[in-house]
Amino acid sequence: MQDTLLEMRSITKTFPGVKALDEVSLKVKRGEIHAICGENGAGKSTLMKVLSGVYPAGTYDGEIHYDGALATFRDISDSEKRGIIIIHQELALIPLLSIAENLFLGNENANRGVIDWHGTNQRTETLLRKVGLSDAPSTLVDKLGVGKQQLVEIAKALAKDVRLLILDEPTAALSESDSQTLLDLMLELKAQGMTQIIISHKLNEIRKIADTVTVIRDGQSVSSFDTKGDGITEDRIVRDMVGRSMENRYPARTPKIGDRIMKVSNWSVHHPEHANRKVIHDVDFDVRAGEVVGIAGLMGAGRTELAMSIFGRSWGQGISGQVEMRGQPVDVSTVSRAIANGLAYVTEDRKSLGLILDDTIQRNITLANLRQVSNGVVLNKHRETEVAEKYRDDLAIRTPGVFQKVGNLSGGNQQKVVLSKWLFTAPEVLILDEPTRGIDVGAKYEIYGLINDLAAAGKGVVMISSEMPELLGMCDRIFVMNEGAFVGEMPAAEASQERIMSLIVNH
Template identity: 55%
Template structure:
């Protein structure tokens, strides 16, 4: 009997106008952690949807074998009945319901036709202990951070007697400490005989946690490699993913920095729900034409609160301080005022706040400056199409046309749509919050090139990133944040990860 718990043989999946998967094959050994790597749009999510029955049998060609026999999953429920559970990047949890209710949602413990709430809570407590989460099962899930919510999703999978757990970008939105905690849980599951498939762009984590790595590119299987092979390293994986060597993860750039464009002084922001709590504390910073400054900090350090409060008071309360544009004081009391003053903000959560996922690319690109394309309240859709199509070409958005639904694009292409939207407003100051979160290395390189080009045009760029190599690789100057305050300002030439981490964890 084969030691493979799962085999996918010659899987081909077509959507109108595109082959998402072409003769993809995959073998997963029982009890291993098997990583799937590839650029956005490589077919990773489509393959997982095929394996789990989201794309039902009959909608694709090829064979799936689970536990030594051919299977025909017609729904997610059927694959879960066999012990295959998928945890998507966008967690399917209900914030208003308790931890216990979420763990057993769709898998309720009943007695006499009614939910047995006592057993539900007791079983939830056992599962929480198993994933190392010290929380009351009656706590609403919405009160937990994203790291805790990821563990709840794993606990829910364990409640379904999972044998094969598929995790899609499980650490994409986590802090370093939460990521370590989650990776330790995956290692623990492996020791208990539970097989895991992990989709991830974080290659260091892949090399640490995986036993086997399969790379997809353009909907085909490129290579499967053992992680313990001496030849398997980040460069090898990147070369397989993008089809070429990336000699440097960051495009070359010669800064041409001019006069100061934007400055805030003594900027203070209080929490939206609790005005006694200060989230940005007396911050002063500046950015010049053609300059890229980085804001480095751990989760909750105040970087996003600062950016959103600058952008028309989109977050926070009792905001005080002064903003200057080219030396003149400006008022930023609303988003429209911020845009009028040439300030743009690309949010860290592009799917929830940055895009209309059910709208087409054309409508998303024009959304922030629609008045430039309208007369007497009527939008000139011909001009709108031309503008969006120009950005599609300029930013290499991989789609046949701008009538495509934005939610159907890969993460990297969605991020390019976000950038197109704000570029169309012709900003002088562009704030980019986690601009490459959940994006593969190839798409990152393209995004970095776009950022560099915007700086070369004389725009002032502020980049917020939780990845210190990214902050160092992009920035001319770096502000280190901790507890809502700036703890240091570091020039690019002096910046190292060790130095920045000391400033990010400094007490003063």
């Protein structure tokens, strides 16, 4: 049996005006975990769409050799018949169907058109056990957390006799514990002989599970290597990804902290559906001019709920407490009032809550401040274009033009559009919720630079992040949150991952 399961040779894929892939080559051995790294927009997902038949044979140049033979996949079902299954970053589950229904949708266990539900549920239980889930087959998918949904996607792949499993950013939206569960499962599947490809920006995870790595930059494969080889470090991978050395992951900043801009006092919030359940408990914190304030905590600690409730009461009910801006109480009871009083909020979920993916960059950037690009009630399209082009240049949004649909941009460039939208409202305090989630190290560095620029301009920044090194590298002061309450506060100079975790587990 040949050692190589997959070889992609000189793959070139061109869209109108753009060469997305240029002579990319890739080789994957049987039974290994092969990682594909690269900046957003480098061509990683395009390459996998070529492999899986989303872009069928004939729409690209080059050859795919799979299991010792030339492969010409016409569509996804064609590649799935050969055991190639791809799990996209945006999960393809139907929320209001059960786990069993999702697992066998389009692959039903039926006899003469009648579904065998007993057999389906038995097979579902077997598959769920394989991925470490004990939930009932009848459980609706929307009742599961994101981590469990990711495991259901893998169970769905196993139902199709997968031989090559491709996971696109599988841990991007997962907590640390859910991520570890998924990585452990990947290693278990590898031990059973399954070949896997993972696309990921999380270099620590790649070092933990990958046997080999291919780095793609600007549509070209620039390096491939064994992770166990001499001199293979995270810095080496980063250098290949971005084309330059990045000794310091966080840009230097000399803080110039001024007067207090915002103060939140005795802030309490109840659950939007369960009025008796208090989610946020008497939180107090403040932000000063030129200061980056971090909020640390585990998934479910209440950080996002706190931010959304402050920003126009976008989450929760029975909200009490007070917000002051520059010493004066302000009304933040609606989003428009919060914006008018100098607040802005960059959501953790840019695709669903931060952007209109089917609309243009121009429309998205001006959406939160249409008054500034209008003459009375009439939109001034020339002014709107000027504003969008200014932010495209200022934030280095990589796009041919501002009339491009946001859904066509890479994750890092989408995040820059979200930031542009809120910067155009001229906020005094900008709340950033997981601002670098799902984007590569190069784009992260650019986002960090923008945060530093805001602080240097005298703005206040509140940064929520699940990546503790990010908080330690970027913030001046860090609050620690656990179970809806603040359990600690410290200058970043005195903070460490151990100290933050100690505050969390001891409260």
